[in-house]
Structures are given as structure tokens and as C-alpha cells.
Amino acid sequence: MSDGQPRPTNDAQIVVTGLSKQYRNVRAVNNLSFTVEPGRVTGFLGPNGAGKTTTLRMLLNLVTPTTGQATIGGRRYPDLADPLRHVGAVLEASSAHKGRTGINHLRVICAAAGLPRQRADEALAMVGLTPAAKRKFKGYSLGMKQRLGIAAAMLGDPRVLILDEPANGLDPEGIRWMRGFLKGLAAEGRTVLVSSHLLSEMQLLADDVVIIAAGQLVRQGPVDQVIGSMAQGVRVRVRTPQAEALTRALADGPGTVETDEQGILLIAGVDAPTVGRAALAAGVELHELTTERPDLERVFLELTAGKAGIR
């Protein structure tokens, strides 16, 4: 996939430094800094209106930052000699002329970027759209539009992939395909930055996350680390008709027991076998005994609580 040229190791690193964008009444992005490493899938997360799209557009020189800068491999996007050979971007699904065929859409881009014409056919095959090559864009389903966008991004065989909400409008099969595709690209050593608000999908896909809210950085790091950094760790969830008896049985141990509004016990500090053994010893009847790990969604909601919403 690569052209065999030796490259410095950081040529695919994305560095965002003190980036801000002030629109007339709203500071869409506020002093945002983060880095994105090659060889990993980085999820760019935030509630609606957090400034994800604006940040990605500033990274690609489509929107001019008010202050700060964003570089890819140490250079601003417009300073890249051959931008499409370096960076591929998928920004919105509906970005082709409705009356133009899929293959011609890609050929126009090839012509502008000085790429060989057959790259259009290769990229279309890569995303499985060859049968629809000569169909007009207006006849494409949302999923096909997303695939065409990815094909366009792959034309220059870039080292860096930037995708804004690529899973939008994809069916489960399409989402699974996308996951495998992006993980494959990262495994080849490419940088993959994906914005999304589908947290369960991100937990399956991303190695690292950058979480923003209200235009500001909330947390950055590997997914496990971000989840592990939260106050609430692993909990054991127990449903039982004898809640009081079990609580008493566990009182001597290291665990702490909470009862939620439905009467379900949430026990922190001990593992499920310990709870099960204690229940058996105390003769307590159990209806459910499960280990609950904090997931990205819970961490995300906790981190961005109060910062979401319309600005």
C-alpha cells in the first residue's frame, strides 16, 4: 500500500495546538490541543455541537482558525505538497454532484490531484461499489454515499485518514465493514481519526479517544485508561428478594453496597464469586449476579455532564 519511500516516523502525526474558532455569537472551539498518533484508531467524541466538525474542518484548511494551528506531519494542510497523497478525508455523505456518476466523481478528483485515472476504479473496488460505478449519485443510498466518500479519501493512498461521522446512515453490515476497514488501515501504520457520537461503536473501534465538550478538551488517552480513570470501577450487580440479608452478609468484607431505585444491589470492591459465595453461606436466594464494567458511554456521559446541549 505504501510507495516504499522512507518517511520520518512522525509524518503522519496530527498535532492540534491552542485551536479556537469564534463565530459571530459562539466560540465553537476554545483553545483545543491534542495529538493523534499513527498506527491507531483515534475516536473523536463529543456531544452534538461540541465543535468536532469545526475542528476537523480547521485541520483541513476549510475553515480558518481564529487562533492556534493544526498540523499533519508537522505541516499545515495547505502546505502539503500533494495533499491527497498524504491525507484522505470523509466529511459529509452528500458531497457529490447529484447528476454525476460515482466513477466520474472520483475521476474529477483524480484529475485535480494529478492522480492516475485508474485509481478511481481501484478505489471504487476497494469499497465494493464497482457495480454502481455508472449510476448517478442521486440514486445512491446513504450507505453507498458513505462508501463513495471513503473511496474518494483513499484515491491518493494516504497515510492519514480523517472521517467525520462515517457510521451515519450505515446498516449493521455496513458498520461492521467500516470497523474492519478502519482497523485494517490503522494496522498498516496509518493514522485514523474518526469523529462520532456512537459510543458503543467507538468502544469496539477506537484505540485512543479524544473527548471534547463545548469546544474544549475533556479527556484524551487510550480507551482503557480513560475508562479506568473514572471513579467508579467494576461493580457487581445483584437482584435478590433478600437484599437486607445479603447486605448484612457482606458487611464484614471490603465491599460497599448501594441499592438503586429498583431495589437492585450494586456492590463495589469485591468480585462476583465472592458475592456468590457470601450469598450461598447466608442462604440468600439470587435471581441475577453480573459483573458490570464501566463502558465508554457511562464515562462519556459522566465527563460531559452539564457541558452538552445547545450553545
Add this chain to the structure above:
Amino acid sequence: MSNLVRSELLKIRTTSTWWWLAIGALLSIGMAFPFNAWMFDSAVGGGGDEFGVTGDAASAPAQAANLYTSGQYLGLLFVMLIGILMVTNEFFHQTATTTFLATPRRTAVIVSKLIAASLLGFAFWLVTTVIDLAGGAIFLALNDYGTQLGEWDVQRALLLNLMAYAIWTVLGVGIGTLITNQLGAVITASVLYLIGTQVVGLLFFALASWLDNMAVLKWQVIWPAAASQIMITPGENEMLPAWWVGALVLIGYALVSGIVGVLLTRRRDIS
């Protein structure tokens, strides 16, 4: 740069818009040519008084020039629309993102659109002129006037129309960058071109009567569509300035709209 121009031409070729505009240009020849042939017959035959075509304007060369440029008044509108659509399509179909990702140097993008538009304007001029030349020469030869192609009046009309085509396509691109809303740009430009000339003519006539100074009429050249008409109209009179004044005004508009368009596009946030 040649890559970019190729890409712009490919964009036009791969949609059906240019077909519709080409059909429009051919239809306007189809309508204008018989009328102009009838005009030629009437005026050169001595019946031009009825519709105010007398003197030089009723001569065979002047009428042949009119015949050989049949349909190009509306033809100019169509090439201008191509120029407009080359820019506004990018915003209407949200392809500006793709375009500026492939080429972050936005000045180069607009300049390549200007070049591609001029090439297209030239193609439209060439095809319509060839049709007019063939039809006109046959009509004139059949009526024993000879082809009149040796006359400077005729050659001049052909060349000035070529210039008009180049300028109006560039102007179209400029208008597209100023008014990125597709419908807004198309309607504004069409109204300015088609209706504007008459209204402006009337306004200046009223102004000239009010000031009791017919020289004021010459100032209608500041209106682009009027400048275009003045440029391709042979002869000078007390009502209208010389052709080159029209040409200079028109080139001025093309330059200003092109430069303002580049500057605006460089600053614009694409979202």
C-alpha cells in the same frame, strides 16, 4: 494548473447541464436566424424605414454582420450561466469541500475555473458561428448578395462577438463567486442581462431628457449588458459611445468580479 483545468472541464462534461445550455444556444439560433434573414431582405431591399433601420445600418455588410451573429445575444446569456454554474454548483452540491481538499490553493481553483470557462465560451462561439456562417453564406449566395465575408463590418462583428463570449463566461464565474446561492445568482444575472438593458436604457433616456443633455445617454455604457451591446454595435453616433468604450467597461467588470471572487473565496469558510 493544467490538471485543474482538466478537472474543471471534466466536471462540466460529466453532468447534463452543458447539454441543456447548448440546446438553448442552438434554439436561439433557430429563432433568430430566420428573423435576421427576413430583416436583411427587408432592409437591404429598401423597406428598413418601417422599423428604423436606415443608412449604414441598412447596408448589405451591416445586415450580413447581423445575420452572421444570429442567436448570439441569447448565446451570451447561456455561456454566462455556464460560468455561474461552475461556481455555484460547488456550493449547491457541497462539492466545494472535495474540490478544496484536492487543491487547498483556492486562487488556483478559481483561476482554473476562469480558464475552463473561457475555453467553453470559445467552443460555444465557434460552434454557433460556424452554424451562422454556413446558414448565412447559403442564404446570401442564394439571394445574389455574395457571402459578404470579405467585408470588415462582418469580420469585426465575428471577432467582437468572440471577445464578448470570453468576457461573459469570465463574468459568470465572477458572479458565481459573489452570489454563491445557485438560484439567486442565475436569476440575478439573467435579469441584469435581459431586462436590465431595457430598463437602464429608459432610465438614461429619462435622465437625458430631464437634464436636456443627450450626451448623458452615452453613460448607459456603465451597465454591463449595455456595454456588451455597444461593443458589438458598429458605428458611433451621438446616442452611443464608441465600441471600445463598451469593451473596456466590460473587461473592467470581468477583472473586478474575477479578483473580488478570488479574494472572497480565499477567505470563505467552507462548511
